[in-house]
């Protein structure tokens with residue numbers, strides 16, 4: 001057991017000579033919401049992909065609840081990275097059914113997750129006809145099917161309007177209430193500061209800042225300082 005559900009130690013990913021992620025040490029407290037901030041190309045998706053088992057680290061280690069990451073930890077990790085892929089000709093329920101069948105999960109989870117993400121009234125609408133916000137929610141619903149202890153959301157607010165962003169924030173908070181540890185990335189500070197309790201700022205592959213959000217601190221200034229050096 002560890003105070004941190006997720007930790008990385010000197011986690012590094014090189015693409016040829018570029019250190020896209022450069023020796024970063026993330027510390028994500030159990031049951032917390034962690035905002036992973038950084039400008040375009042900073043290394044957010046690459047970091048999250050390593051934690052999600054989609055990319056091999058070049059160097060360094062990932063620890064889940066105090067032990068070294070292994071593929072079976074993915075049972076406890078829900079992931080939404082970049083744009084989720086759906087079967088456009090299927091409804092929300094049918095898309096989820098594909099996953100429950102594949103993962104051998106009981107179908108009763110389908111209604112449960114549809115309820116959580118507030119998509120239960122989409123009936124026969126095919127997912128290709130969903131709005132961006134609905135698609136993000138369906139992606140989160142899929143990520144929740146395996147009852148994850150850690151949820152990884154890569155830019156979940158991308159492309160959402162202010163109302164959609166507010167709804168997503170509320171959804172993230174409600175997931176924390178269920179005891180899920182959440183890391184979500186964004187390149188927009190204001191999307192993170194209202195929901196995250198901790199923030200990490202990555203720039204050019206390096207973690208430049210990591211701390212509890214301090215409401216009195218000028219985060220905007222901090223972010224600009226960190227992201228422009």
Ligand SMILES: Nc1ncnc2c1ncn2[C@@H]1O[C@H](COP(=O)(O)OP(=O)(O)OP(=O)(O)O)[C@@H](O)[C@H]1O
Pocket residue numbers: 015020038039040041042043044045046047187
């Ligand atoms: N498969 C790849 N092959 C080569 N370079 C890559 C690959 N994936 C990412 N990179 C590079 O690694 C760096 C970090 O990319 P990454 O996608 O992690 O950034 P990001 O912080 O998620 O940015 P954004 O906010 O635009 O999504 C970029 O310079 C990118 O070009």
Ligand SMILES: [Mg+2]
Pocket residue numbers: 044045046154155
């Ligand atoms: Mg990205």
